[in-house]
Amino acid sequence: VECYFCKEDCPISTTILTSCYHRLCQTCITRQIEVCIQDERTYPPKCCGNKLQINELHLTDRNLHQRYELKVREYDTPAPSRVYCYRCSRFLSSSFATIASYSSDGDLERNTKLCSTCSSWTCINCKLADHPGKPCQETAEDRVFKLLTKQKGWQTCPICKAVVERNGGCNHMICRCTAQFCYHCATRWKQC
Structure with missing residues (x-):
């Protein structure tokens, strides 16, 4: 059968049938999972806009399967x-x-x-080393970074609070957490 992604002929036993009735080969599935692990913007793996379920992927590489499951837990946690x-x-x-x-x-x-x-x-609160019995405090590095962010005119993602620098183009930003926002005013895209 032909793989829907790469168009190569493969033995049917090495493919999966997706919910949109396309056949995908193991190489393409593995490649798509590896890309998802590296870049959250590509998560979840899809075919024709339909999410590929982990149980239908039949990942033979246990290490890849475990790494993917860890990323699923991470990506499914709000940023x-x-x-x-x-x-x-x-x-x-x-x-x-x-x-x-x-x-x-x-x-x-x-x-x-x-x-x-x-x-x-x-x-969990300040995301720094545990400090039993002491309140969370802003570190000197945090203060310097905030000052640098302000001086350089960098923007902060309104969802995950990651600092983003625009290096050209329009004000439409897509953060690593997949949030879309306006670089000029740091509000969700099309709300300004």
Whole structure:
């Protein structure tokens, strides 16, 4: 049968049938998954606008399957709620160990996650190293970066708060979190 993406002839046993009734070869499926892992804007993998379900992909490479499942958890978490290890940058999903402690009057005092890769604790609120018993504080680097952002006229994504620099073209920005916004006023695209 012919692969819908690459147009190569493949044994039917090495293809999948999508919900839109196209046949895709294992090479094209693997390539699409690898691109999704590298670039969130290409997630989820699709054929004819229909999402390819992980169970229909029949990924034979277990490592690729595990990496993809980790990215699915990351991408399916709203960008403002994502927490990355302050030391190694690994995404800390909801399945990671969490410590939350409260003061006697019910205020949240500590909210941290443990990274299983480097064993570091990251504060969920400020996204920096855990600081038990101390409030979140802006670091000197944060202050310098905010000043530089203002001086250079860079903009902040209204969804995930990533700093974005326009290097030409129009004011329509597409952030790595897939949010679309106006570079001029930092509001969602077509709301200004």
